[in-house]
Amino acid sequence: MSILASLSVIVLISVPSVDSELQDFLYDGSGLTLIAPFNSGIIAVPRGFVSALYLERGNAARSMPWHWDESTRSSAPSSHEDSAAMCINRSGLDYIVLFSPDSVLELYGPFEKGGRAVFDCSGNLWFTADGFLYRNGISTGIELESHTISIDLSGGLATFCDRDDRICLLNLGSGESSVLAAEYRFYNPMFVACEGSVEIVASTLEGEIVKVSPDDGACTSLGEGSMPFWWKEKEVILYTVTSDDGHMITAGEIWRVSLDGISRQITFSPGIHEIHPIALDGTVFAIEAITGSLVTIRDR
Numbered sequence: 001m002s003i004l005a006s007l008s009v010i011v012l013i014s015v016p017s018v019d020s021e022l023q024d025f026l027y028d029g030s031g032l033t034l035i036a037p038f039n040s041g042i043i044a045v046p047r048g049f050v051s052a053l054y055l056e057r058g059n060a061a062r063s064m065p066w067h068w069d070e071s072t073r074s075s076a077p078s079s080h081e082d083s084a085a086m087c088i089n090r091s092g093l094d095y096i097v098l099f100s101p102d103s104v105l106e107l108y109g110p111f112e113k114g115g116r117a118v119f120d121c122s123g124n125l126w127f128t129a130d131g132f133l134y135r136n137g138i139s140t141g142i143e144l145e146s147h148t149i150s151i152d153l154s155g156g157l158a159t160f161c162d163r164d165d166r167i168c169l170l171n172l173g174s175g176e177s178s179v180l181a182a183e184y185r186f187y188n189p190m191f192v193a194c195e196g197s198v199e200i201v202a203s204t205l206e207g208e209i210v211k212v213s214p215d216d217g218a219c220t221s222l223g224e225g226s227m228p229f230w231w232k233e234k235e236v237i238l239y240t241v242t243s244d245d246g247h248m249i250t251a252g253e254i255w256r257v258s259l260d261g262i263s264r265q266i267t268f269s270p271g272i273h274e275i276h277p278i279a280l281d282g283t284v285f286a287i288e289a290i291t292g293s294l295v296t297i298r299d300r
Helices: none
Strands: 012-015 022-027 033-037 039-046 054-055 072-074 078-080 082-090 093-099 104-111 125-129 132-135 136-143 147-153 157-161 167-171 177-181 186-194 197-204 209-213 219-224 226-231 237-245 249-258 261-267 276-281 283-288 294-297
Touching: 022 219, 033 078, 033 276, 033 283, 039 276, 082 125, 093 125, 104 125, 125 147, 147 186, 147 249, 157 186, 186 209, 186 226, 219 237, 219 249, 226 276, 237 276, 249 276
Parallel strands: none
Antiparallel strands: 012 022, 022 294, 033 039, 039 054, 072 082, 078 082, 082 093, 093 104, 125 132, 132 136, 147 157, 157 167, 167 177, 186 197, 197 209, 209 219, 226 237, 237 249, 249 261, 276 283, 283 294
8 A cells, every 4th residue: 555645735724803703724625525623633534535634723734644546435534532544445345544644553454345433432443344343453253234333431332223224232242232212213323421421312314413312212302403523522512404405505504502402503604504513622613515615613
């Protein structure tokens, strides 16, 4: 594998006035599709999912330290401290790449079908591949077909959605799984910890953000929206409320909601359609849906 082919993408920062609510990072390159916190910056996936960039305030964006000669695509990125991971595809085969901002740390695969890689709170890397669950690149022997998983704080449970869009729990010790909730058509469930308690938060195909109790599967709708991000420091969920014309997004605003259902809108910008919110070092970032540019948001 050849490492780090150059990708010239320049980040320009426009410094706002004290009262300005948005600070734009403008790109001389492709618009962005996905973003995630990474180390002291942001890992960003441009449209087409053919690469990944590392963005730092005040510096030129740089390519992640891998490159395929063939066309590629990637999953949503995950990170833990100064490490990140993605599932990338080369010539029809999937690989899980574990990397820092400067180097490839591990490369797992090839697989016929790889899932999104995620970290637990201890920094262990989990992913599904070819129908099995992997931990740090080694198969656990547990059969699991789901593309997206989440690991709880104890490291003893995983949550995922089955083919019927139900939320399931997997006991990592015994390998046994059970259906936890089936009231909605769920996707992308994640464990979150708040004030010593653990909950599951998931998006639904019905267009809601739902809290699910891992104890009894009780479901509580937290609001209409999508693209939830757990802001651990504030113990709130950032999410997007959008409207569209059937072809493209025509409006997008960022909201926040606590696990007890207290929500409020934090952007009011009809000319800017914010989606995919994340938080880094106390700042909320989002993608402008039309241009793919990165914007910062004052959480007032």
